[in-house]
Amino acid sequence: MEVKVKYELEFPINSSPQLLYQYISTPSGLSEWFADNVNSRGEIFTFIWEDTEERARLASRKSGEKVKFRWIDEGDKDTDYFFELKIMEDEITKDVSLLVTDFAPEDELGEAAQLWENQVADLKHVIGSV
Known part of the structure; x- marks a missing residue:
């Protein structure tokens, strides 16, 4: 199995943490920017x-703050790989950013980062943070 490395990206987003959380934690929110469609049954x-x-x-999830999704393999087992979306708010400036933690094969890190940049650009467009 191919080994993947963990990486983090931070994106400034002009949004309230509460609004942003709806877009990263619900199937309807995620399907507006992250995937073509998202369904959930329980967890x-x-x-x-x-x-x-x-x-x-x-x-895991922390309301208004972060969600973490662990990928499931073909045999319905949790893999070692996950992606986490964490909302960070600067206490002084109140600037909001989205911290993305994900995994990718080392030789595909650039492509993976580009994919997130495109996804987050869609997210910013959806919430009017352009």
Whole structure:
């Protein structure tokens, strides 16, 4: 199995943490920017992109702050890989940013980061933070 490395990206977003949380924690919010369609049954989320379907377990959530999804393999087992979306707010300036933690093969880090940049650009467009 291919080894993936962990990486983090931070994106400034002009939004309230409460509004942003709706877009990162609910199937309807996620399907507006992250995937073509998102369904959930309990803590299992199914992410659909064109011909691809991936399942992840909602591993943890902290209301208004972060969500963490752990990918599930073909045998319905949790993998070592996850992605986490964390909302950070500067206490003084009140600037809000989204911290993305994800994994990718080392030789695909640039592509993976570009994909997140595109996804987050969609998110900013959806919430009017352009």
